[in-house]
Amino acid sequence: MALKTLFTGQNLLWMDEVDSTNSVLMGLAKNEKLAHGSVVCSYNQTAGRGQRGNSWQSEPNKNITASVYYQLGALPVANAFVLNKIVSLAVADTLKTIMPNQSVKIKWPNDIFVDNKKIAGILIENTLKQDAIAYTIIGVGININQEKFDVPTAVSVKNILGIDYDLNSALNIFLENLEALYLQLRSAKTGELNKGYFASLYKLSELQKFQQADNTFEATIEGVNEHGKLILKKKNGTAETYNFKEIKWIHEN
Amino acid sequence: MKINEIQDLIKFVAKSGVSEVELQNKDFKIVIKTNNGKAVAQQVVMQAAPPVTQVIQAPPVTQQAVAEQKTPEKKSTTPPVADESKYITIKSPMIGTFYRSPGPDKPLFVNVGDEIKAGKTICIIEAMKLFNEIESEVSGRIVKILVDDASPVEYDQPLFLVEPN
Numbered sequence: 001m002a003l004k005t006l007f008t009g010q011n012l013l014w015m016d017e018v019d020s021t022n023s024v025l026m027g028l029a030k031n032e033k034l035a036h037g038s039v040v041c042s043y044n045q046t047a048g049r050g051q052r053g054n055s056w057q058s059e060p061n062k063n064i065t066a067s068v069y070y071q072l073g074a075l076p077v078a079n080a081f082v083l084n085k086i087v088s089l090a091v092a093d094t095l096k097t098i099m100p101n102q103s104v105k106i107k108w109p110n111d112i113f114v115d116n117k118k119i120a121g122i123l124i125e126n127t128l129k130q131d132a133i134a135y136t137i138i139g140v141g142i143n144i145n146q147e148k149f150d151v152p153t154a155v156s157v158k159n160i161l162g163i164d165y166d167l168n169s170a171l172n173i174f175l176e177n178l179e180a181l182y183l184q185l186r187s188a189k190t191g192e193l194n195k196g197y198f199a200s201l202y203k204l205s206e207l208q209k210f211q212q213a214d215n216t217f218e219a220t221i222e223g224v225n226e227h228g229k230l231i232l233k234k235k236n237g238t239a240e241t242y243n244f245k246e247i248k249w250i251h252e253n
Numbered sequence: 254m255k256i257n258e259i260q261d262l263i264k265f266v267a268k269s270g271v272s273e274v275e276l277q278n279k280d281f282k283i284v285i286k287t288n289n290g291k292a293v294a295q296q297v298v299m300q301a302a303p304p305v306t307q308v309i310q311a312p313p314v315t316q317q318a319v320a321e322q323k324t325p326e327k328k329s330t331t332p333p334v335a336d337e338s339k340y341i342t343i344k345s346p347m348i349g350t351f352y353r354s355p356g357p358d359k360p361l362f363v364n365v366g367d368e369i370k371a372g373k374t375i376c377i378i379e380a381m382k383l384f385n386e387i388e389s390e391v392s393g394r395i396v397k398i399l400v401d402d403a404s405p406v407e408y409d410q411p412l413f414l415v416e417p418n
Contacts, residue, residue, distance in 0.1 A: 049356070051382060052352070052356060052357065052379065052384070053356060053357040053358075077346055077347045077385070080347075080380070080381070080383050080385070081381055081383070083383060084381060084382065084383065109381050109382050110382055122382075123384070124382070124383050124384065125384045125385075125386065126383060126384065126385045126386065127374075127385075127386045127388065128346060128385050128386065128387050128388065129388055129390075130390060131346035132346075133385070228381045243348075243380075243381070244380075244381045244382055245350065245405075
């Protein structure tokens, strides 16, 4: 199946084995003039990186790991959260195409969940020049055909559908979705982006337990504001906004 | 009377527009005369023998009164301020968490004393799970790192002092 994009993945560096697709692409971006939309991709990433210090583990030839390079032409830092929106939506939309009957959710800010389990990871690394984002490296790992995981909170397409899914098809769907959403960002169609992001938000309008410092509290998830802060409505009726590091989700299973 | 009190008094007199003010208590007498738009103070310490005279001049418009002290024992006790005016301060472009290395087990981007070129990555600021590499816009030597690794930073908070070259 041919890739139907204008620029995303048209310059594609395929690697049989790689430590981290983000690291390779970051090295290329720093040292040479890279085409907008360049992609580094592998189905065998051996040292995938997640959030700072966390690793992303993936069995060889079971899942897709890919990184995309976009020049952003000085995107203001204040608008940076839109990157979380387009990448989360691109991954969620891809999984909805693959599994039309599943409820795929975005756990704020950018985790992708199916059935309360994590099915994909996102690592976005920006480079700032003169206080604005010059370019971004968007890394994603999507669990496709892996059946066993070291952590009970992970899940794959195969776990859910019971059959293998073609990795190349999944990759192409993702790259096409990402490009479409990137073009929405560039054309400033943020209303549509917000609508899509909110529609997929995990636990939206539900009561959820959180921890802030030493306190735990229950609150209803109301949405996300324009800076990406989570809006929580507390039991006394007041709404407050939170940064990612300010609160922890408490999951009771 | 302390030097900063005298300076405040001079400013007050200069602003008030009066031409001469005389203050006296048991220890000293101070006379402030304004002429040609400048306030001049003469403080006479009464108990000291021989009397010590301080002359302080300050233009009324500026906030900094320059003290010309003739009494060696009244020398300013504040140490000379290091000339930091030649340094460039690199400030945080955003709210977030400041990191000095690409990862917990990775080498630091820069250390004090390092010579850096413009475009060199000097830190990462993380916000909302977005990792933002900050590049230096100046070439020079890192003189000081003003924030600890993994601590929160505010918008515009000074991060590094760089001596440009």
